[in-house]
Amino acid sequence: MDLAIKLAGTVEGVRSRHGAVLVSGGRVLSLGVNKRRNMNIAGQRSPHYTYHAEQQALKGIEKPLHKATLYVARISKANSPVNSRPCSECYKLLVEYNIKEVVYTHE
Numbered sequence: 001m002d003l004a005i006k007l008a009g010t011v012e013g014v015r016s017r018h019g020a021v022l023v024s025g026g027r028v029l030s031l032g033v034n035k036r037r038n039m040n041i042a043g044q045r046s047p048h049y050t051y052h053a054e055q056q057a058l059k060g061i062e063k064p065l066h067k068a069t070l071y072v073a074r075i076s077k078a079n080s081p082v083n084s085r086p087c088s089e090c091y092k093l094l095v096e097y098n099i100k101e102v103v104y105t106h107e
C-alpha cells in the first residue's frame with residue numbers, strides 16, 4: 001500500500017489522485033495512476049473524466065488472475081490517504097479479472 005500511496009503522490013492535474021498496485025504471489029505485476037481523458041466510454045465529453053488507476057494497472061494484463069491483490073490509494077491535496085472505493089466501471093473490471101482482494105485506503 002505504501003507504493004500505491006507514493007504513486008498517487010505523483011498524480012497531477014486531476015481532482016482525485018489515485019495510485020494502484022497489482023500484486024500476485026508477492027510480486028508487483030503492474031502499477032497504475034489515474035489520468036485525465038476527454039471522453040468517457042459512452043463518448044460523452046467532459047474535462048473531468050479520467051482513466052482510473054485500477055484500469056491503468058490492469059491494462060495489458062492477461063485475465064483471469066488468480067490470487068491477485070490490488071492495492072488502491074487515494075490521497076488528498078495534503079498527501080494524506082483518504083477513502084476510496086471502486087466505481088461501477090472498475091468494479092466490473094475487477095470481477096472480470098477475478099480479483100478477489102482489493103485494498104483501498106481509508107481516512
Ligand SMILES: [Zn+2]
Pocket residue numbers: 052054086087088089090091
Ligand atoms: Zn473507477
